[in-house]
Amino acid sequence: MRRIKIIEEKIFVFLSAFMTYSLILVLLFIIGVIFVKGFNALNPDMVLKTPRGGYYYGGEGGVLNAIAGSLYIAIGATLIAIFIGLPAALYINVQLIRHRKTQNTIRYFLDALWGIPSIVYGAFGFTLMLFFGMNASLLAGIITVALLISPIMVRTFDEVLSTIPRGLHEASLALGSTRTETAFKVIFRQGFPGFITAVLLSFGRGIGDAASVLFTAGYTDNVPVNLDEPAATLPLAIFFQLGSPIPEVRERAFASAVILTFIILLLSFAARYLAKKYSRTNLR
């Protein structure tokens, strides 16, 4: 009996460790593959120049248009999503604290929104765009991506806020704070690491999504200057270049993937650092 337990324990520990580390291996593998495949095309021109004539046939230039477009869209959309998501998450957790049923209904709808595929958001954004008589543009892309990532922002932040003990609410109210003061001065503060995570997740989803910007942001070889100009994005840049029959262009697709992954990793580190820095005062 005892022997069996020991063997069972060993097998299970091995299995769970194996699963955990294989996931991390997958990450390293992905980074390795895109790095190796795109290595030859990785040069300063890729980041500093926009496509010149004949770029898509192996000519000179880079993907600055897509880097700029992606950053503009992801930053713009994340800002809008913060503007929507922050008050919404605080509302659910502070104002609605007495109304558990309403809270759960709202969470159900937000989860449904989260689950809608991004191509549907793309189609919706496209319809909206036509309705307002707009062209494929930076603005249309930002709005569509903002719609896509807002539920992610709200739910991720909300998930952290919902774990804050009721005693902290009560302590704040007992000191004579209004609900709004409790929300912004106490609950937001306590949930700040969760807020950072929410921003990061939303940004990552926004900058990496191709389907939602396909119809709405369009594609261009220029860096957009105005909100009504079309904007290129990195996922679409990868998509177009990867479909090329010319090996040099396919290499550039991988180089673009390296750039996109690098941006996301950089952000992820920054977010971890910030979350740690600001959770020093948190109640544990």
Added chain:
Amino acid sequence: MFNPDTILAEKDQNIQSAAVSHEAKALRVNNLNVYAGDHHILRDISLEIPANRITVLLGPSGCGKTTLLKCMNKLTDLYKELKVSGNIFIGTDDILNTTHNIPAIRQKMGLLSQRPYPLPVSIYKNVAYGLKIKGIRDKKLIDFSVEKHLREVGLWEEVKNRLNAPATSLSIGQQQRLCLARGLAVKPAIILADEPTSALDPISSKIIEHLFREMKRHYTIVLVTHVLRQAIRLADHVIFMCDGRIVEQGSPSDLFSQPESDELRAYLIDGN
């Protein structure tokens, strides 16, 4: 005829004589009933809390002590399932049946909960919080008040060199005293303490008990506890509850030496 000055003077006199009088009441609960769905949590509670005394709410777990405390600073508002009826008077104001300026009502009561909940900010800002939401911006006044209240709870010497450290870096006992200081800074008249020592080590508990004895000169204290010895050490007035009812109330010497009800007798025997 009508002279506002004399009326104000009279009112002042009343307040003064009330404070001096032995029988002064800080709080009066009248016919309080609380339901959670079909469950009758508090039944016909009527009681008076004497001013500048420690009133101990005693009783077995789940008898409604905490709910009664939460009614007193309207934290029952946070629970939709609780239906509350009756009156709670401070002076002549019924604080239970009003929606007017609830933060001001809550500021009259300091709350000390079972485990400390320091705000997720520095030690200094924890004590300054109440003042800042009252709209006080004068840095000197806030500094003064922070020091005064940290001294009041005997924490000043321990933290004066690290006021900007996170409140959570303190030990649990220190955190509980910080929460007390934070509550005192908003100048409450009544301290509601809900088993404030249950999460603390014996030494920290002793400190809190000592503070309560000192503080009753300036504050009225309502203490929920189910530590019988603590009740005996601290109580000036005892309210014994069981199953949501008040079984007995009176002076500790009467209650503890000559319990009238079987419930209290049983509780005293088991509690020792």
